[in-house]
Amino acid sequence: MDLDGRRFGTRVFYLLAAFCAALFLADFLYAKHPHFEVERWPGFYGLYGFAAYVGLVLAAKRLRRWLRRDEDYYGD
């Protein structure tokens, strides 16, 4: 199977989703030693990682409107 094909990508995505679900459930199984209250929420790190990632990419996409120039903008 091609590692850059669509089918492989789909499989990786669902595998990843399954891992994420398992990691979320894992949060109920061990004793935490948090520095902050929010760390007690189940799946806090997962939610934070997802939100940070999506927020970052959307913000960057928005910034591109202002920052993007032609490749030879500086004339070299």
Add this chain to the structure above:
Amino acid sequence: MIEALPPGMPLVLGAALLPLVPRRARSAYLIGLPLVSFAHLRALPDDLVQELVFFGVELVPVRVDPLSLVFGWVFHLAALLAAIYGLHVRDTLQQAAGLVYAGSAIAATFAGDLISLFVAWEATAIASVFLIWGSRTERAYGSGLRYLVIQIGSGVLLLAGSALHYVDTGSLAFEQLGVTSLGTGLIFLAFGIKAAFPLLHNWLQDAYPEATVAGTVLLSAFTTKLAIYALARGFAGTPILVPIGAAMTAFPVFYAVLENDLRRVLAYSLNNQLGFMVVGVGIGTEMALNGTAAHAFAHIIYKALLFMAMGAVLFRTGTIRASDLGGLYRSMPWTAAFCLVGSASIAAFPLFSGFVAKAFVMNAAAEGFPLTFFVLLFASAGVMDHSGIKIPYFAFFAHDSGRRVAEAPWHMRIAMGIAALLCIVIGVYPAALYGLLPFPTDYVPYDTAHVVTQLQLLLFAALGFGVLMRTGVYPPEVRSVNLDFDWFYRRAAPALIGMGVRALERTRDALSSGAWRGIERAAQEASRRRVPQRLLGESWRTGTGALWAVLLLAAYLLLYYAG
């Protein structure tokens, strides 16, 4: 008198002899030198302080201690990896520049006074620019010039600050300084430029991607980490470093998302990594400084590995634009695998070096710096994007670009293989790294909470990538330049100066046309009053003037001897 050669000097002396080494023996010579230099360092006592009185000023050219040793070790390792990786280079100038650069960075790490530091500091700047110019393109030439001006500028600030500090305190010792005066402030700024503080950072993203394939690997290891070492030595516990470092971790990740040149993505990523180290210096506790040293050590190896992998792609395909790449895992499976190890390490997956190194600074930040902690956590998700996913995905997977090239040359694969192995060894056996840190530590990186929370952060971020790709929201890779702070000195300042020059020209023209009329009137007046018949009323030619001067001189001589 200096009894022992400063560490790193074997590399510099080796560069001087390089032209005499026949081509056949070059490879062995270039690999042997870092080993010889490392053996030399190992032979020095672990607490050596060598003093030298120079024109009545006390200098300390060599000072060996735990903080300088950890950087000295990893600098030698980087020099060795870069030497193996760069065996295809036939350009003697580039080989020599690389040796002088690595050697002087190592010497700077062991400099115990500000003047010795300055000399080595400027040597790294001058030597390293040849690794950029080595690309021999117009673009690299301009980029190298900008790089050189900024790097030399940093050295000038260091020298000026040292002079003021000497006047203030009568000491040139390079110890804990703190920002307490104008002098130490200038030194802080000099270090900040080389450490790529926000707004002082753009030389890095400008120059590193323009350097040669092998040159960028060297560049990635030394200049900025030397600055981190210098900050840790002189400014540990300086509170302003915490927000500076936090800003450094966060803002480059936005650019890394948009950037198309994958080596420039790595340059932004490098900037973001430096932020973690700067935060550690700013917090300044033993745990935090251990974190800075551990992060620098692990980072030099995985960042070199990533630059080596992208360099190999550039070397084989001739391009490093994400928009032109994809599917290269077919042609370069080894390079792809090594790159994935580098990506897992920088993203800090358990069992890889970043995981055991990054934890110190994160823990130090969690104790008393909540805002900083959450910014660093955000930046960690950002690292997952640019270096964990984007670099390997767009180069080796994504959409097949149809490019079919040869695998990276054997020497590149060996260098990448050693680096990848080290990433895993440190990740699996952290005691190897912890034993080198400046302060003793009993930290245990592998506990359930740390592993689970880190995996959550990274895998949910990766899930975010999956969702954005599948919904078509992820911004496509496009050929472009993204405006950054360098716009101010590459566009705005030249434009302003141009406007100023034109305004001055107009003023001059206006004034001179007025003045010219005045001169013409005066000349007319003079010629009107001139009486041409008399001797001195004539306008003379130069020859006539010279004749008169000779006659006067002759008359003077005659009168002198006669009298």
